[in-house]
Amino acid sequence: MSDTARSLVTIFAVLLGALTLAGGFIWVERRLLALFQERWGPNRLGPLGLFQGVADMIKIFMKEDWVPPFADKPVFVLAPMLIMVTTLASLAIIAFAPGLVVADLNIGVLFFLAMSSLGVYSVALAGWASNSKYALLGGMRAVAQMLSYEVFMGLSLMGVVMMAGSFRLTDIVAAQKSLWFCIPQLPGLAVFFIAGVAETHRSPLDLPEAENELVAGYHTEYSGMKFALFLLGEYVGMTVVSAMIVTLFFGGWAGPLLPPVVWFLVKTLFLMCLFIWLRASFPRPRYDQLMLFGWKVLLPVSLLNLAVTGAVLLVRGA
């Protein structure tokens, strides 16, 4: 019974932590962007404007939860829920520290991929159910983009899996005791990072919601709580991708002196700041450029990485 209680506690802690992190991170992003762009950012509410996020939350809760009459209602409602469900479910397999993991699955990496591939539905269905052309175009872009980048995402992880010899995340962390995989699997890391940006459709790869062309893309028709879910889902997704990168390439919780959880959070936060830095630095590519880059650069790179890793392992094993 204590096992169940323990998992319940873990689930609660992870959920709370992740949601707080994601919510708080909206403030971090705004401040950081302001820093990059030499302006102040939110600095009025509370110390350093820390309560800005809370104020936004309250505002969004109070807004009218409006469903357009031309929309496909059940699907319209379902779509924002899906993104939350899939991203939060991904959190279940992430090992924050020894023992601090909701489900230490033996197919952890695959579970992550499965959840991220289900995430496509949210965007696609949102675009379709809105029944408006900007949303539809955004949804179609999202489907093509995410479906393509999922392929490279999965392939880039396989090098790590081969080196660790397991899909289980704790095994992978353990396998990096002597050397973090970011060194031998540098191409994999690069591909995974880019694919992660595309999967979470963060800027600069935010073509499904490119505001200068598609208004707001797939969530043009969304407002209120449902919009908040999309927003939050995006940030949780970013957190999950960063946590995965930390787990797979940067030795997970490993680190000197400080407790493992702290190390894990520090690394994850650093990577999330990298996401913001990217957003501040790069212009958005054209849609065809994005697809060409994926299929003509990332796919060969990840396949080559896979082949070389396999060959090295084979030689070393023999």
Added chain:
Amino acid sequence: MAELLWLIPALPFAGFLALALLGSRMPRPLVATIGAGTVGLSALAAIAASLALAGSAGAEEGITRTLWTWISVGGFAPAVALRLDALSAVMTLVVTIVGFLILLYSTEFMAGDEGYSRFFCCMDLFVGAMLTLVLADDLLLLYLGWEGVGLSSYLLIGFWYKAEANVRAARKAFIVTRVGDTAFALGLALIATQLGTLRIQEVAERAPLFWGAGSGMAVAAAALMLGGALGKSAQLPLQTWLPDAMAGPTPVSALIHAATMVTAGVYLIARMHALFLLAPVVMGATAVIGAATLLMAGLSALTQSDLKRALAYSTISQVGYMFLALGVGAWSAAIFHFMTHAFFKSLLFLAAGAVSMRLRGEHDMFRMGGLRRALPGAFWAFVIGAASLSALPMVTAGFYSKEMILERVWSSPRGAGWLWAAGLIGALITALYAFRMVFLVFFGEKRQETEGRSGARVMFPLAALAALSIGGGFVPMSRGTWEAHALPLTLAASLASLLGIAGAWFLFHRRRGMTERLAGSPAGALLRRFWAGGWGFDQAYDALLVRPFVRLTRASREEFADPYSKGVARTAGALHHLLSRTVTGQLRWYAMAIAAGTILLIGMAVFL
């Protein structure tokens, strides 16, 4: 050297492949080098191999090299095996040396032709196939070479394929020889099934054991072989294709239709003589056919106006001599005559080519004349060739070989006086028509101006072949012909030859007007037309075979088989209409039908 026997046929084939694949892109000098060079190298290899054979201990036995086996089925294993013995060595040497000289001649003769590389390509293919035929130790391989020379002969007769007559001549040659080839193939099948082998040595060994002398099987096999030989060698009654085959370029006529391919039949019979000895009837037939052919073709040659056609009939006639020799069992005499004939006949053809080259392709003897001074080289070459052809006593190669044949025909137990008489009359006619050509072309008044000069590549082969036409008679093979009892025969043959030459001088030079009057008289004109047209064989075949066959096919096209085939079609149509009802174009019905059927089957499997 014996190990490299395969090089002899392989070199021309290599040349053929190179020219076939890249010939159209090569510069002409390179084409000529490859085309003639491969055959030249092959000639060198043949000379080396023959020297090695002569020097080796088993010269009588010959050398055999098995390269690989085609198939092996139930003890029947036809092999790709080459064999070099005295017979095939002579053939190989003649084919490669004469072939090289003719190809050398062609490099200049064909210089202006657009199909330059195609010509050398086909010629190399021919030489390779001919060498395969000659060197084959297995009848199946021999047959392959046999068909190969037929193919290249077809390609080369129709070389100038833009004129319809040439194409028709090529087709005629192919179809007529096919009659003989079919007989040959049947003979092969008979031998393979009866004797269980196609190796020539084994056939020679087993035939006497399996079949008695004169037995039906032996006669049938020999007769079928003879049929093949008759087709290829243009003997009665399959001789009609050869005069038309002159449609090809002159070097082709010289090499294929004079020196080598047409004598393949002679070679075949000589090769298979063990089989023919078992069939005296066939031997007799061979002799009679040879005699009849030599007389008939000689008379035809006497009346031709086209120089090349006259030479073609002359070739038929001379091959008739060889068949006569074969028919009386004088194998070596036949081969000896083959060799000398190859020399002087290709010399005559090449000289004729040299003449027509200088006369813008003129072939009509009556439009030539007086070329003696204009073309001294060609004149002397032609005279030497004609002298050798008409067996000018003592000094020419042709005399020795023809004299040997006549002597054997007289003295052989299989020979007969009347065959000898036919041969003698033939010799007279030969001398007559040979010098008729000389006088018509080179003497008398000049009808046309010549242009240009022949180069060294034309003159050297003429000189070499002229030398061979004279000296070729002194090869060791001719030893032993000078026996005391043969002296009267020799005198008779010499007399016939000299008489023919003198007659030619009288009829076609001194008193030419009288001859023309004679030919112009009604009876003379009729006879002349009859002879010149090849004794009406073409017309007879056309009336007896071709037209009835065409009528038969026309008649059967719509009558016999139709009710059956149409009935089948009608039944299928009816069934189609029945079944087409089920083709609704509706996917769901198809799926439904499939599902229902599946469910029924599963139900039967489960519940029954």
Added chain:
Amino acid sequence: METVFDISAVVAVVATLMVIAQSRAVHALLYLTVSLLAVAVVFFTLGAPFVAALEVIIYAGAIMVLFVFVIMMLNLGAEAARQERRWLTPADWFGPAILGAILLAEMVWVLASPQSAFPAPAANDPRAVGAALFGPYVLVADLAALVLLAGLVGAYHFGRRSAEAGEGEAP
């Protein structure tokens, strides 16, 4: 585990029934995805987690998304759903339903016939599947790759032809 299996089996059957009964393609697709997820859970309970993950990643995550994509491209509206409803007359579904029922009855009949006792199913870890896939089945794996290539080429070809036809029709 058996409870999980039973629940997901019921979910799968009900969702699948909804798939073929729906008139809106997207709704049907969503039910189909649910059905696939339920089957994935069934795989998990059968001791095949690797295949369960693949079912979600490839079947639900890629193949079904392709359907979504195509439906989005066709942009079928309410009119299409109404037409779909018109097509679904009882006369249309009664026959197939009977056939399907017979098939099911037959298969259940076969399953219900007495069988020998079962050993406890052993779990297959992904390693064993991989070893089998690239060991004895390597030729078939290559063939599957060829099939995928053929599918790729075919899809590209048909897609391009339609694009050309569209260009041709435009003026």
Added chain:
Amino acid sequence: MNVPFQHALALAAALFAIGLTGVLMRRNIVFVLMSVEIMLNAAGLAFVAAGARWGQPDGQVMFLFILTMAAAEVSVGLALVLQFYHRFKTLATDAAGKMRG
């Protein structure tokens, strides 16, 4: 981990029968394709169940092959559907009957 083998197979059978019914009763090609997917998935389930029953990986390998085949089939099939819609402006399979000849 002791799910009765027959139950898994019965589930597969049920899914297969439903898929077959869908193929037969729907006129919309998209639905027909979806029903085909149901049937394929049911077959895969049967394979995996059998593999689990005998403790062999072969069943899962077969499922992988079914998966690849399904992917290839769907990609070509959907491309055809698009083409079909462009040409006939409808998704009814019965319209394909016009393609005869």
